[in-house]
Amino acid sequence: MPADPxxxxxAAPGPERAETGAExxxxxxxxxxxxxxxxxxxxxxxxxxxxxxxxIAEFGEARVTDIAHRMGVTHPTATKAVARLxxxxxxxxxxxxxxxxxxxxxxxxxxxxxxxxxxxDLLVAVGVPxxxxxxxxxxxxxxxxxxxLRAFEDYLRQIDAPPGTESSSQD
Amino acid sequence: MPADPxxxxxAAPGPERAETGAExxxxxxxxxxxxxxxxxxxxxxxxxxxxxxxxIAEFGEARVTDIAHRMGVTHPTATKAVARLxxxxxxxxxxxxxxxxxxxxxxxxxxxxxxxxxxxDLLVAVGVPxxxxxxxxxxxxxxxxxxxLRAFEDYLRQIDAPPGTESSSQD
DNA sequence: ACATAAGTGTAGCCACGGCTTCATTTCGGC
DNA sequence: GCCGAAATGAAGCCGTGGCTACACTTATGT
Numbered sequence: 001m002p003a004d005p006x007x008x009x010x011a012a013p014g015p016e017r018a019e020t021g022a023e024x025x026x027x028x029x030x031x032x033x034x035x036x037x038x039x040x041x042x043x044x045x046x047x048x049x050x051x052x053x054x055x056i057a058e059f060g061e062a063r064v065t066d067i068a069h070r071m072g073v074t075h076p077t078a079t080k081a082v083a084r085l086x087x088x089x090x091x092x093x094x095x096x097x098x099x100x101x102x103x104x105x106x107x108x109x110x111x112x113x114x115x116x117x118x119x120x121d122l123l124v125a126v127g128v129p130x131x132x133x134x135x136x137x138x139x140x141x142x143x144x145x146x147x148x149l150r151a152f153e154d155y156l157r158q159i160d161a162p163p164g165t166e167s168s169s170q171d
Numbered sequence: 172m173p174a175d176p177x178x179x180x181x182a183a184p185g186p187e188r189a190e191t192g193a194e195x196x197x198x199x200x201x202x203x204x205x206x207x208x209x210x211x212x213x214x215x216x217x218x219x220x221x222x223x224x225x226x227i228a229e230f231g232e233a234r235v236t237d238i239a240h241r242m243g244v245t246h247p248t249a250t251k252a253v254a255r256l257x258x259x260x261x262x263x264x265x266x267x268x269x270x271x272x273x274x275x276x277x278x279x280x281x282x283x284x285x286x287x288x289x290x291x292d293l294l295v296a297v298g299v300p301x302x303x304x305x306x307x308x309x310x311x312x313x314x315x316x317x318x319x320l321r322a323f324e325d326y327l328r329q330i331d332a333p334p335g336t337e338s339s340s341q342d
Numbered sequence: 343a344c345a346t347a348a349g350t351g352t353a354g355c356c357a358c359g360g361c362t363t364c365a366t367t368t369c370g371g372c
Numbered sequence: 373g374c375c376g377a378a379a380t381g382a383a384g385c386c387g388t389g390g391c392t393a394c395a396c397t398t399a400t401g402t
Contacts, residue, residue, distance in 0.1 A: 040211060071203065
């Protein structure tokens, strides 16, 4: 490393940092990160909603303990998450009773589940081992926009079609 | 909705919930979420490290204000992030001076940048518009495991090769 | 019917990652 | 050389999402 890299006087080529033009060039950058942050914030709600949907499908209701167990958290954490779901109008519950999803919550859970499947399928389609695909999709899915999701679906549909059906060239 | 969906007495088909077999079937579930959480925790460090690397490449140093501006956060937030980077041994800095990356930090930034490019390339390859790919990759990349990354690279290499070159397993 | 176990709720702690506000330092012009 | 502006640092607030510890309710078994 340089002798004194921390001395600004010799570091920056220009103090004004090319503010003309470079500013709007990097104007989209914060937006990207803000979108990523927003997606991350929605992640937990989406995961819990989907999980509750799964449990209801399996057992007819979702219990805090089961949610906590499957999410790998303690039960107070699950309780807090459920409280947030309630606040957002995604779930309903009564003290010491099971947790259920509102229509909105169910719709969300359905969308999340479908998206998850699509992401896993795409990963597998491009050569990711099934197990790894499941793992990675869990985190990735929350950042997949509608546009990207549709692109995935199109791609999967395309490669799903028999190769000889519509290939322009004989190959 | 049912008359009284919150009444457990009529809800669960069986209280014991098929603990035989189902337990180990869902044993991997918490792990999935834990991995996703861990990835999310590393997200900020990775993003800041890459950003600092970019700024150093551009200006010879990274300043808190610039980092904050590009990340779309206020400067105290950037300062805190830098503090964490320092704690993790990824960056060095002196009060009122620029921020620089350690060798480890630089290595991390390089890996992150390469991974980002690969993810964007793959998204584009399967039909995602370039701009959307940039957006979505920002969040997705942090959840791409080594295995998946290599699968992406293989896939890109494969489709990069001229379609007629090895179509019939000639070479 | 009651005791105990299991499930649930509540309170309070911590770290993180945003934020605002204010103090301090450095930089730059006069 | 000094003074103001810009940059940085430090303190403190808030919401989130983990956790532990403890209280309470429900369920279960004898």
